[in-house]
Amino acid sequence: MDIATLVVVGLVIITALTFDFTNGFHDTANAMATSIATGALKPKTAVIAAGTLNLVGAFLSTEVAKTISGGIINEQAVTIGPEFIFAGLVGAIIWNLLTWLVGLPSSSSHALFGGLVGAVIIGAGIEGVNFGAVLAKVLIPALVSPIVAGLAAFVAVKLIYFIVKKMSEDQIVNGFRHGQTVTACLVALSHGTNDAQKTMGIITLTLIAVGAQGAGTGPQLWVVAVCGLAIAAGTYMGGWRVIRTLGKGLTEISTPQGFAAEAASATTILVSSHMGFALSTTQVCSGSIIGTGLGKPGNKVNWGVAARMLVAWLVTFPAAGLVGAAACALAKTGLGGTIAVAFIAVVAALVIFRLSKRNPVNSGNVNEASEVKIKPSASTKVATAA
Amino acid sequence: MQEFINFATVLVVAVCVAGMISTLYASGLRLWAAGGLDREGYARIMPRVGSVICFSGCVFIVLFALWLMIPIFH
Numbered sequence: 244m245d246i247a248t249l250v251v252v253g254l255v256i257i258t259a260l261t262f263d264f265t266n267g268f269h270d271t272a273n274a275m276a277t278s279i280a281t282g283a284l285k286p287k288t289a290v291i292a293a294g295t296l297n298l299v300g301a302f303l304s305t306e307v308a309k310t311i312s313g314g315i316i317n318e319q320a321v322t323i324g325p326e327f328i329f330a331g332l333v334g335a336i337i338w339n340l341l342t343w344l345v346g347l348p349s350s351s352s353h354a355l356f357g358g359l360v361g362a363v364i365i366g367a368g369i370e371g372v373n374f375g376a377v378l379a380k381v382l383i384p385a386l387v388s389p390i391v392a393g394l395a396a397f398v399a400v401k402l403i404y405f406i407v408k409k410m411s412e413d414q415i416v417n418g419f420r421h422g423q424t425v426t427a428c429l430v431a432l433s434h435g436t437n438d439a440q441k442t443m444g445i446i447t448l449t450l451i452a453v454g455a456q457g458a459g460t461g462p463q464l465w466v467v468a469v470c471g472l473a474i475a476a477g478t479y480m481g482g483w484r485v486i487r488t489l490g491k492g493l494t495e496i497s498t499p500q501g502f503a504a505e506a507a508s509a510t511t512i513l514v515s516s517h518m519g520f521a522l523s524t525t526q527v528c529s530g531s532i533i534g535t536g537l538g539k540p541g542n543k544v545n546w547g548v549a550a551r552m553l554v555a556w557l558v559t560f561p562a563a564g565l566v567g568a569a570a571c572a573l574a575k576t577g578l579g580g581t582i583a584v585a586f587i588a589v590v591a592a593l594v595i596f597r598l599s600k601r602n603p604v605n606s607g608n609v610n611e612a613s614e615v616k617i618k619p620s621a622s623t624k625v626a627t628a629a
Numbered sequence: 630m631q632e633f634i635n636f637a638t639v640l641v642v643a644v645c646v647a648g649m650i651s652t653l654y655a656s657g658l659r660l661w662a663a664g665g666l667d668r669e670g671y672a673r674i675m676p677r678v679g680s681v682i683c684f685s686g687c688v689f690i691v692l693f694a695l696w697l698m699i700p701i702f703h
Contacts, residue, residue, distance in 0.1 A: 304700055394644055395646075400651075403655045407655050410659060422687075506651060507643065510643045514646070517697055518638060
């Protein structure tokens, strides 16, 4: 392996692990937002539980992706070189960070596919993309997942409130708190068994492509370990901005609603995976929360936030694709271009983190508001000054 | 067409299973609450037994979910 290939492979592995980390902190909200919002779990306890279960999940499942793009890229017609994967990962990471900054849940898988497609179009031409697969695996699931999970959660909440209507408020809150914790943990574990595998697959297929590993072999133990640790660390960091939006921004959630939302999410994810097509955890969980908001009598759903989320889901694929395309255009000029892309990505990430510090959301204030703003409001400024 | 059938299957199964586990858990709580002490200081046995059966159903569903989730089991 020459030095240039070695550098590119090194960059791919680092970028893949960074993507895994952002995937973790972006998706903490899916499992834990409702538990944190209802007080069923303390924020720090929730992210520790989610992080641990993601790590355990990474080791439990050996079902690593056999293809990098899940059929969206025509991998028989186009050879996906390390520089394509690198550019695609950069697109996904930047999109994940941008949506985290504005507190919008979005699918990390769709961002990754979008980034790869953008890179492949620039690097190998439009014939490298299976647009039928884009429709079947990205666009239709983005519209269908929230409806399926939302309907399941709606029915679950209606049934729960019908059954417990003669119980006292204390009995209801305390009773469902325990159930909500279990269902949230199931969602976190299923996330670990699915999402860490994507990065394992990417690293393994990259190592096979450059001849560092035999064709047809599975991920090496160090790959499993670092991917598990990266997603667990990201989950532990807690994407508090997304947690606030899902837990407080969509609707006011009580413990029975939290239980119903997580039960519906876990069921939908497991059933769809078992049927052979994976739905986005983010879209499923968001749909469940909206369903519980509609199901509880007298509850309101903030349709403005829901509409912004829907737009973000539909924009994720092309937006990550644009960044991936731009990154690939620069990366394919050679080793210097690849290093330049890495440098620009690091600068962009630092700028986004800097912007997030203007109005930080953390474990201490996550439940204090329902909106995520980049600029601090007047009351926040006063509180900070005090 | 096959895609549509798959989505419809997921919808029906998800609604049924989420409804079932919610019904079992809520019924378990309701029956447990109804199984408090009577005037003579004895727990009402039938609601308590019903409650335990409902919670056992929930445990079975959770264990089945874990079985589905962990490939080594199947």
